[in-house]
Amino acid sequence: MAVIRDMIPAFELFQPTSVDDALSLLAQHGDDTWVLAGGLDSFDWFKDRIKRPKVVVELSGVEELKGIRSTEDGVEIGAMTTLTEVATNSEILANYGLLAKAASQVATPQIRNQGTLGGNVSQDTRCWYYRGGWPCYRAGGNICYASAPQAMNREHCIFGADRCVAVNPSDTAPTLIALDAKMIVKRANRERVIDAEDFFIGPGTDITRMTVLRPGDLLTSIRIPATWAGASFYWEKVEDRKSWDFALVSVARAMRVSNGSITEARVVVNGVAPYPMRLDAVEAAVRGRPLSEETAQMGGEVAIRRAKALRHNDYKLPLIRNLVRRALRGRPA
């Protein structure tokens, strides 16, 4: 079968208007069903004819999946809320600026207008071997091309490799973990509330998926508890270009400081592992420490303790170390 790209093959399109309808469609059509949010990841796959679902359930008509609502304990963001809305919402800006900042740096204004928060966290990796349709582990094969001795892997992982060395590309994902967000996942007659940290999975758990979502599952909303509301936040994304680029490395940090000491911190990095990675060791190491250059330096070193570079991505070690240092210096950025 000859390869041809840039032409979407036919599929059956469903555009439900309620979550219940969406869920029953997903249940009815089984494994060959694709959930389509903003389409920025999906259409790439479709255009390249690599992922060829028979049925596509498109969610833009489901109003209940959109919008940002205040709750007793924080906010709840519908999965179909656009990144632009997330980046400009006053409550998020006021209390969870970390997420707003990350959302505001996704790709381009056009993509942020179209892309959704749910889609952003559920997107697939951008490993170009996998995206090229190569039959790697993640595609159900038995090989990782990106970690071969001569492979091109400057954008691949330094932590968490398990056969696959791809990285999670999401900008908002690490901020949601830092904010201790809860992901609401529904499937026919069942609702799960999953910690953001557990929502993302590594290749060890399932090499073909980036998140816990399985066919039939629908991420309906994301709840951000008030736990970190108004805390000190830090977000930084390093990319090759200033727009329309995925992070080479990013860091999200939430921190509470009292009397010049770090009482509690959450430090999450992305672009370095197949999942957004919480740096528990760094968090533990800096807890109770004074907010100082020394602490920052130490935290940076702790961050890369178990990192292992591939052939072309050694720079990610100093990069993530330096970003963690910056994050721990406590100055907002």
Place this chain on the structure above:
Amino acid sequence: MAEKLIGKDIVPPDLVAKVTGRAKFAEDFRAPGMVFAKLLLSPMPHARVRNVDASEALSMPGVLGMLTPDDLPEAPPRSERALTYEPLYEGEPILAVAAVDETTAADAVERIKVDFEPLPFVLDPLKSLHPNGPNARTEGNYFFRSRDPEEQGFRTLKWTEADFAEAGEGRMPMGEPQTEWTVGDIDAGFAEAALVLDETIVHQSLSHHPMEPRSAMAYWQNGKLYLHTSTQSVAQTRVGVARALDLEPDDVVLIGEYCGGGFGSKIRGSPIQLVPALLSRKIGRPVMLRITRYEENYIGRSRPGFQARVKMGYRADGRVTAVDLYIVEDGGAYGSGDFRTAGTVASLSYQPLSMRLRGVSLYTNTPPRSAQRGPGGAQIVGMLEPIMDKAARQLGIDRVAIRRINAPDNNGWLGPQRASLTSAYVREALDKGKEIFGWEEKIRLSGRRNGTKVTGVGVGLSPFVGGSTGFDGLLVIRPDGKLYIHQGIGNLGTHSIADTARAAADVLGMPWNRCVVVWGDTSNHLPWSSVQAGSQTTHAHTRANHAAAMDAKRKLQEIAAREFGGSPGDYATADGSVYLRSNRLQRMSFAYAARRAIQIGGKYSGHELADNLNAVTVTSARALAGQGLVAAARDTYRHEGSTWSFVVGFALVELDVETGQIDLKEYTAVTDCGTVVHPRSLAAQLHGGAVQGFGIARSQKWVFDPQWGVSFAKRFYTARPPGILDVPLEMKWGAVNKPDPQTPVGAKGIGEPPVGAGSAAVASAISDALGGQCLCRTPLTTDVILAALEGRKQPYGPLEIHV
């Protein structure tokens, strides 16, 4: 007397259509019964097609036919054809299928079984030079050109193990060259030098990626081919298509009113435009071939990368005594010769007391190369300018000063023949640039640290060829009183169709609102024009239109003299009238003159033409004959020496020492391109070209998997041309604005040199921010910079390419 148009901003005639979306590009056209074609591309970097089984695809409902290499006209063995059975790079088109819609065509392509036999492939010319290295083509690794057909042909060049061993780790080996020239005594040059630098440098290959992919639509009507295509040049593309299909130029109607960028990749359109033409002839339906971004990455041409070794000697005062340059060029699947231009540009930039160029250009199994905006020049400028900085630092000379010391002037020379220049005002450009950019204050910021940010300041000098001669101008003054300026050049966004037309308007003193530019459709009778490439157009066609306008003016004066008496020299033209100089009331409108020309006939109405015109112009002029006063003339103005333009770029960057991120804060470009024709358009060229240069210096790349020879940078987001946020908010510009003495309007071309200036200035500024460290590679991405800052091993070997 109408105000001179040259030097003033105008609204180009295509502007409204473009910004409102009414402008129709090749893929916007539809013809009755039109069908769509899709291509089947080679999955392998080098293969031979053993068999094609398309039976299933061709029996699908809606599928109308297939075009294979067997259906193409014969071509010389080394030249690229639109389709091939021996693909030389991954993504080379094998065949095309036509169907009622694109979805069906794509489904059909998917069902074709092609049996490919993989052949050895090579991505790196240095690997092909290894004694046991593979060749990119079965016939050899380069093509030896010779006038003697016996001698000409494919050959294989290999270097010895000793050549490789001698260079040592990380240094470019220098075995037997294909080309070598020397000017002066380079041994003496180095002996005289107070400082000698010897560096190995790598410049990436990169795709053109114009916004509009090379789509085309074709149909045949009464034996004529109607081809809507995306091309930089109209008149010459028609001739090229006619030649390729063995047709008379008159049997090709080529429509290319708008071109969404070419940058050298669509000089005469591209080979793939023959596919809809031939497929349409085969199936008897109009065929549209829309090229996708993915396909454009493969067939859309690219700039050849260089691996180079450069040794430069300097006197203590900064004067360059010797340049010894060895370039290994990645010629891609069908070859390239940028390195020759690179050598010439190096000689021009630094006017060395002695120079040697050696080079090889080898085939690799990577997409085809072509000219890319400043071919050879942009590469070498970006590679050598940081070395000039290094020398300036070591010699304690200001970096602008060292360029000033070596810059060419009107007595400058270039290349192996020590060719002369028509004009060069480089020192003036450097001085003006220093002033506009504020070099003296900015240089004080160099190395200043603010938090984690360090400021770097850079300068880059970029020459490029700026014009050709000998083309034709064709004008008609019709009885409606308007001046119709026929342009066979293309319209690729540079405003050339309007800007060069103004040379004619100015000669006749014609107000711009009574000028009509006719372009883009060969059925409108266009003259023979230069290709719109090599920054030729401004020079070539201000001359050609000037010549034609002079012809028109002469004819107007003669008609006036016939009408009112006196000698033609007593009459002048302005504001759409020809009048007696001594009595302006004695006048005749152009409208009237046009009617008189028709009545008089002969040379006035275009029925008699000068005999030095190109056949294309003759055909067009004949078609226009009798419609008014027809003026057609060939540019025969004096021209001795080589015409070159120069751009000096200045950049200020901030480097974040913790992340390796570069923030380009300021950019200024100043040019010597002779007389400024259209300031706003010139600014667009200076800045637009610079943006491409920023991409070369910082982000845009090609990446291949070495094991499979398959490309990854085939989408914008992986190829990474610069985005708008990578461009400084405010960019400044300036021009020396001194006319070139050897062209009537004084204007030289400016399309290309801005690229090298942008690339070199940014590379120079980054190197400055790194404390003078020259990383000797493009692009300078975060990983490369951070490794240097952190003192870690560089992510890529010094000669590693396609990474």
Place this chain on the structure above:
Amino acid sequence: MDFWRRATNPWDQDILIGIAWDLMWAAAIVGVVFLSGHALYMWLLAPKKKLSAPVGPNEAAAGLPDRIVRHTVAARTFHWLMSVAMFVLLITAFFPVVGIQFAWVTIHWIAGLGLLLTVIYHIVHSIFWQDLRSMWISQEEIKGAASEVARFFKRSGEPGSKPGKYPLDHKLYHHSIIVVTTLAIATGLLMMFRVDTPFWARNPYLLSDQLWGVVYVVHGLSGVALITLIMTHIYFAIRPEKLWITRSMIKGWVRREEYLEHHDPKRWVVKKEDPPTLTGVAGSAQLREGVPQNKRSNN
């Protein structure tokens, strides 16, 4: 049902990448069918035998200890270590396939190396301390087996002679395991080039992708064969009439009566007088396992 998993490589060539997981289910079904068939047969059709026919005191029993060593500590250690490795391997191999997800790769290859070590241990041990020939299948045994089969179908005739230490079916089973495990280990070792281990740099291009396909298929086939083989093994181990053998793999000994009932003392000669000790060290004289006659004579 699919037998193979195929894929398209980066050059659009069709390649083999492994067995279809349908084969895993097929292996399990084959196992279940065989076991249930056997169980039904044994329950309904097989001639009823007493589980332990009383063996009267006779001369053969004279001087024999009550408990006869069948498996030394060393042999049992091997068996159980191997079985642990095998179970870990099977679980890490197939649980993820059936949807129980966890990070299995590292455990899998470490268990594989464990298996390899136990196998090496077993080879060394059996060459130098055990009698290889006890596992040899003689022509006589094959003939015996043939007549047993004939007798089964005719449902008449005299039972054949008793086996030595290991009956033919045990030997056949053992040899099947040898073949399958060797293939699994050999291909598994090669496959370690495809993942990160501390031993060597990952190199997925060690073999051509067609050859890798063969490696994966062989590994997969041996893996699913092990499912059936181990199902059978466990089934027989827990069958009431075989429990005495299972016990010997746990405790090391068989009862004198069992020995006499199931084995031909001429083929499995147990040294008399010396009471067995179950705590001794492998290789000490008194713990030497029974050695068949022919070996003796060769000495």
